[in-house]
Amino acid sequence: MPSKIISNARKDKRTVLTEIESKQLMSEAGIPVIESRLAKTKAQAISISKEMGFPLVLKIVSPDIIHKSDSGGVKLGLGNAAQVGRAYSEIVAAAKQANPKAKIHGVSVQKMAKPGVEVIMGMSKDDQFGPVLMFGLGGVFVEVLKDVAFRIVPLVRRDASQMIREIKGYPLLEGYRGQEPANITVLEDLLLKLSDFIDKTPEIKELDLNPILAYSDGAVAVDARVILESQT
Amino acid sequence: MSNIAESTAKKLDGVFNPRSVAVVGDKQAIGYMWLRSLSHFKGKVYSVQIDPNELPGIAELGVENYLNLMDIPGPVDYVIASVPRAVAPKIVEDCIQKKVGGACFFTSGFAETGTEEGIRLQQVITDLASKAGLNLIGPNCVGLYNPEIGLRHTEAQAYGEAGSVGFIAQSGTQATLFSLMGQHHGIKVSKSVSYGNAVVLDSTDFLEYLGADDKTRIIGMYIEGVKDGRRFLNCLREVASRKPVLIWKGGETEAGARATASHTGSLAESSVVWQAAIKQCGAIRVETLDEMIDAIKTLLYVKTGIGTRLGLIAMSGGQSVAVTDTFAKAGLEIPLLTNASYQSLASFFDIIGGSYRNPLDISSTFFMAANGVSNLVSMLDVLDQDPNIDCIALELFPAARPLSHDPEAKDPVLGAVSDFTEKTGKPFVVIVPEVYSEALASEARERLMERGIASFSSFERAAKTLKKLADYYQFRKEQSQGEDDG
Numbered sequence: 251m252p253s254k255i256i257s258n259a260r261k262d263k264r265t266v267l268t269e270i271e272s273k274q275l276m277s278e279a280g281i282p283v284i285e286s287r288l289a290k291t292k293a294q295a296i297s298i299s300k301e302m303g304f305p306l307v308l309k310i311v312s313p314d315i316i317h318k319s320d321s322g323g324v325k326l327g328l329g330n331a332a333q334v335g336r337a338y339s340e341i342v343a344a345a346k347q348a349n350p351k352a353k354i355h356g357v358s359v360q361k362m363a364k365p366g367v368e369v370i371m372g373m374s375k376d377d378q379f380g381p382v383l384m385f386g387l388g389g390v391f392v393e394v395l396k397d398v399a400f401r402i403v404p405l406v407r408r409d410a411s412q413m414i415r416e417i418k419g420y421p422l423l424e425g426y427r428g429q430e431p432a433n434i435t436v437l438e439d440l441l442l443k444l445s446d447f448i449d450k451t452p453e454i455k456e457l458d459l460n461p462i463l464a465y466s467d468g469a470v471a472v473d474a475r476v477i478l479e480s481q482t
Numbered sequence: 483m484s485n486i487a488e489s490t491a492k493k494l495d496g497v498f499n500p501r502s503v504a505v506v507g508d509k510q511a512i513g514y515m516w517l518r519s520l521s522h523f524k525g526k527v528y529s530v531q532i533d534p535n536e537l538p539g540i541a542e543l544g545v546e547n548y549l550n551l552m553d554i555p556g557p558v559d560y561v562i563a564s565v566p567r568a569v570a571p572k573i574v575e576d577c578i579q580k581k582v583g584g585a586c587f588f589t590s591g592f593a594e595t596g597t598e599e600g601i602r603l604q605q606v607i608t609d610l611a612s613k614a615g616l617n618l619i620g621p622n623c624v625g626l627y628n629p630e631i632g633l634r635h636t637e638a639q640a641y642g643e644a645g646s647v648g649f650i651a652q653s654g655t656q657a658t659l660f661s662l663m664g665q666h667h668g669i670k671v672s673k674s675v676s677y678g679n680a681v682v683l684d685s686t687d688f689l690e691y692l693g694a695d696d697k698t699r700i701i702g703m704y705i706e707g708v709k710d711g712r713r714f715l716n717c718l719r720e721v722a723s724r725k726p727v728l729i730w731k732g733g734e735t736e737a738g739a740r741a742t743a744s745h746t747g748s749l750a751e752s753s754v755v756w757q758a759a760i761k762q763c764g765a766i767r768v769e770t771l772d773e774m775i776d777a778i779k780t781l782l783y784v785k786t787g788i789g790t791r792l793g794l795i796a797m798s799g800g801q802s803v804a805v806t807d808t809f810a811k812a813g814l815e816i817p818l819l820t821n822a823s824y825q826s827l828a829s830f831f832d833i834i835g836g837s838y839r840n841p842l843d844i845s846s847t848f849f850m851a852a853n854g855v856s857n858l859v860s861m862l863d864v865l866d867q868d869p870n871i872d873c874i875a876l877e878l879f880p881a882a883r884p885l886s887h888d889p890e891a892k893d894p895v896l897g898a899v900s901d902f903t904e905k906t907g908k909p910f911v912v913i914v915p916e917v918y919s920e921a922l923a924s925e926a927r928e929r930l931m932e933r934g935i936a937s938f939s940s941f942e943r944a945a946k947t948l949k950k951l952a953d954y955y956q957f958r959k960e961q962s963q964g965e966d967d968g
Contacts, residue, residue, distance in 0.1 A: 376755045378711030400758040402715065408964055409762055 253278055256453050256478060265455070265478045266313045270358055272474035276459065279447035281440060283471045284363050290356040292338040298359045299334040305362040308337045309473075310345045314352035316475070321348035327362060334359070363472050366463035367423055367432045371441060373403070373448050373457040381448050383441060387419040388461040395419075404449045410441040423464065432464035440469060455479040490687050491694040497584030497617050498628055498673050498691065500559030502526040504551060504582075506573055507565035510539050515636065516562050516588070517543050522632035522641045528554050551576040559583035560633070562625060567591035570621065571606045577616055584617035586625025588654075592679055594622055594744055608681040616682070623678030624654035627661060629671055630697075638662055645670020647778055648698035650688045652677060652732070653745065656704040659771060667779045668931045672698040686714045693721035700725060700781050702774050706732045706742040711759075718763040723961070726781050726954070727765040730774055731756045764961060766954050776938065776947040780911070783936040788909045788951045789872025791815045793865035794841035795858075797879040802843040805877060805913070805941045812945035814952070816840055823868045830857055840871075855894045859902065866906045873909040873952075875944060878937075880914060880926040893929070900933045912937040913944045 255271045255278075267275065273283040287302075288311055289295035299306050310323030318324050322344030325337035338357050345354055368388030376382050379402050386398035399413035414420065414437055425431030440462070448454060456477040462469050502525050505516040509531070517540065520527045529540045529547040540547045548554050551561070551573070561582050563573045570589050577585045592604035604621070611618040619625050624635040630644035635654070639661050647669050651657035657676035664671065673695065675688050685705055692698045701721065708714040721727055733742035734753040760767045768774045780788075792814050796802040806816050819827075819840055827838045835846035842861055848854040865874045876899070903910055914926045914937050923939065930937045938944035 376711070376752060378708060379715065379755055379759055380712055382755055382758065400754050401762055402755065402759055405762075406964070408960055412761070 252451065252453055256451075259478060260453075260481060263481075264313055265480050266316070267476040267478065268311045268313055268355060268358075269309060269318075269474060270311060270355075272457075272476040273471070275476055276471060276474050280443045281447075281459070281471055282469065283474060284360050286358040286360040288356050289338065289359050292335050295338045295357055295359055296331045296335050299328070299331055302359065302361055304329050306334060307360050307362050308334065308341055309358045309360070310341050311355040311358050312345060312349075312352045313355075314349055315345055321345060323348075363463050363470055364465075366430065366465045366469070368461040369423070369432070369437065369464050369469075370398075370458070370460040371444060371462060372459065373444065373454070375455060376402075381454075383413075383445055383448070385413050385437075385441060386417055387422060391417075391419050392460075401445075403445045405442060405445040407438060407442060410438040410445075413441070414438065430466050433466055433468065436467075436469050437464060453478050491691045493617060494584070494683075494687065494691040497560055497619075498626060498675075498695075499631060500525060500583060500633065502528070502556060502558050503560045503562065503633065504528040504530055504548075504554060504558045505545075506530040506551065506561060506563045507569075508540070509533070509536050509564070512564070514539060514543060516564055517545050518637050519634040519639075520632070521637065522634075524631045525559075526556065528558070530554070551580050551582075554580070557581075557583075560626070561585040562588060564588040567600070567603055567621075570603060571610060574607045574610045574616065574618070578610065578614040582616075584619060586619040586623060587621035587678075588624060589620075590622035590678070592621050592681075594679060596744065604679065604681060611682045618682040619675065620678040621681070623652075623676040624657060625676060627657065627671060627674040635676075636662075640665055640670070643670065644697050645672050646697065646699040646782070648672050648692035648695065648701045649674035649703075650677070650685055650692065650701065651675070651704040652680065652685070652706045653704055654678070656730075656771065660702065660704075660774065663771065663775055664778075666928075666931075667775050668783060668934070668936075669775065669778050680709060684709045684714075686710065686717045689714075689717050689721055689727070693717070693724065698725070700728070700778055702728045702730070702778060704730045704732060704771075704774075706745060715759055715763060718759075718765055722764040727763075728768050728774055728777055729760050729765050730768045730770070731760070734769070764954075764957050766950055768950070772943065773946065773950075776943050777950055779936050780947050780951055783934055784911055784951075785907070785909045787872075787955050788948055789955070790949070790952045791817050791870060791872040792948070793819070793868065793871035793874045795861060795865070795874070795876045796841050796843055797848070797877050798845045799835075799837070799843050801877055801879075801915075802837070802841040805875075806841050808941040809875075809945045809948075812942075812949045814945060814949055817870045819864070819868050819870055823864045823870075826864050827861070830860060855898050858895070859898050862898075862902045862906070866902075866908060871908070873911075873948065874906070875911050875913060875948070877913045877915070877941075878926060879917065880919070880922045896929055896933070899930070899935060903933070903935050909948075910935075911944055911948065913941055914938070915940055 255275050270286050270288050273286055276283050287298050289298050306328045308325045310318050323341055328334050328337055341357055370386050370388045372384040373381050381403040383401050384398050386392040391397045397418050399416040401409045401413050423432040458475040459471040462471045508514050508516045527545055529545045530551050531547055532549050561577055567589050592600045627634055629641050632641040649660050654676040657674050661671050692701050733739040794805050796805050831838045832846040836843045847857045865871050914923045916923050927937045
């Protein structure tokens with residue numbers, strides 16, 4: 251029984267889920283995510299921001315814009331309602347400029363997460379072996395150094411434990427120069443939950459949780475991106 | 483094991499153990515290699531050949547020839563077809579009609595050529611064989627090797643005795659080389675198969691079969707690609723939990739992937755995904771035939787439970803440094819010994835021209851001492867007793883002190899090393915580097931092999947192999963602990 255989020259996207263003949271949909275889906279899978287709420291107007295953004303409290307992050311919500319920050323679609327560290335209103339207008343304008351044909355759902359409003367170690371988890375499908383889970387440290391570690399580990403779904407705890415320890419940057423997770431260490435068991439749990447969810451949800455073609463902020467007492471996905479298999 | 487696996491294993495058992503073999507299309511041009519390879523086959527051998535020019539040569543070998551597979555009076559359990567590719571469909575039809583147990587097609591020129599005609603012919607034989615349920619091996623391969631019954635694919639292969647190592651290779655050359663090189667490393671094949679383009683039977687079918695084969699204790703595989711990755715993974719996980727499986731994946735680089743496409747027509751797969759698959763299933767990944775041989779030799783001759791903390795004995799100061807660097811770079815530890823060990827060593831070790839922290843540089847205590855051999859034994863004993871040490875590696879230097887040429891003669895070093903191998907509870911290996919005489923070194927390795935002692939030709943090969951095996955035993959330990967917990 252696929253999630254309502256997937257059946258809705260299918261109804262709209264969409265394969266790319268928005269950040270808000272992707273996060274809802276992850277939440278259903280038991281993955282903690284930073285709550286995001288959709289604001290369709292500037293006024294809505296301001297009223298949501300007052301409910302949530304500050305500081306906040308605003309991000310463009312459009313199925314046609316995947317690299318949000320590259321097209322001016324992300325504003326961080328917004329401290330009050332006036333800043334939120336201005337950020338809303340700027341984001342929408344930038345999105346229209348970047349892609350005039352983009353369908354814009356609005357802007358997502360979310361709490362600024364407290365700093366932690368940035369890690370990423372992702373899934374892509376191999377022609378032969380099916381879904382493969384990826385784990386790495388975020389940012390430069392994955393983009394430049396390709397310091398990532400892979401396992402084929404489904405994973406057992408040993409796989410999750412080994413893949414986390416396999417990356418060269420593992421010592422950074424243990425706490426470096428006084429930085430708070432990441433809770434490895436929590437990360438293992440997340441990988442296992444993801445594996446389980448992917449195993450039961452063949453409709454998903456690609457998935458990215460980037461970044462996940464890892465803390466000593468938990469972890470939370472700040473951004474999520476899910477792409478569905480195209481329907482045949 | 484699932485019912486499907488049982489039925490695959492059952493159906494392949496007859497093919498791996500045929501009582502009658504027919505060779506179709508053997509000829510002078512290839513020196514009648516197929517019929518000759520069957521010179522010690524324990525069963526009936528037939529030839530099928532229609533070319534009158536080939537008949538005298540076949541008669542000379544004392545093999546009965548028929549003009550058609552169907553004319554052979556009795557049943558045929560295994561067919562080796564070495565015919566032009568255009569004739570392959572006809573021979574497949576004959577095999578089906580004759581109800582043979584299985585057929586290997588040495589014939590090549592199919593999808594691996596990338597030509598329209600090759601791809602079409604491959605599809606024709608695949609369709610014919612799949613529809614009829616024919617156990618087709620290949621095409622583009624050398625098929626089965628079962629030494630116990632003299633079923634071989636080259637005369638150079640050993641026969642008469644069943645070994646304990648199964649080998650599954652997409653490439654015929656790798657299957658042949660493994661069996662031939664293995665003979666020099668104390669590795670005896672139980673059964674092996676080369677399966678080429680894998681149009682009907684694929685690596686997974688053979689893995690299931692050898693996984694269930696009682697005579698096969700260890701399985702090596704050379705794979706270029708698999709047809710059904712998920713089925714392969716499930717089978718690998720199951721078999722690897724019962725016996726060591728080593729995998730050498732060909733075509734890991736982009737250029738290598740291009741080569742596999744034109745070799746067996748396999749699709750390139752991402753090498754990181756393969757590495758993950760091998761690791762997850764608890765198989766042992768090797769990257770060359772040498773690594774395959776080294777790891778299997780170690781599994782066969784070295785005590786199980788290899789750990790990462792090495793006690794090293796080297797024959798000189800320079801070699802001590804070299805061996806330590808090499809082992810440390812491979813990810814192994816060379817820890818300090820206990821105080822008790824140092825006290826024992828101090829009682830006899832000559833520290834002028836030697837040292838004993840770990841590694842033990844024994845030049846003066848061995849070469850230059852009247853009781854060098856007994857000193858060597860004492861050092862081995864110290865390492866054997868030291869709780870900081872999991873595993874012992876000894877360098878021998880035959881150029882300076884050759885081991886006896888006569889295997890019957892009692893060489894004191896060989897004797898001491900042999901006795902220690904029997905006595906020690908720890909994994910123990912010997913390294914005999916080439917240094918300046920490969921002839922002497924290789925002879926020394928042979929002498930050691932005769933006594934069931936695993937030796938390596940370089941520090942690198944020993945270190946890499948021990949690390950691989952240490953990881954393997956660690957995985958097995960975690961796996962069994964996981965099962966206990968769960």
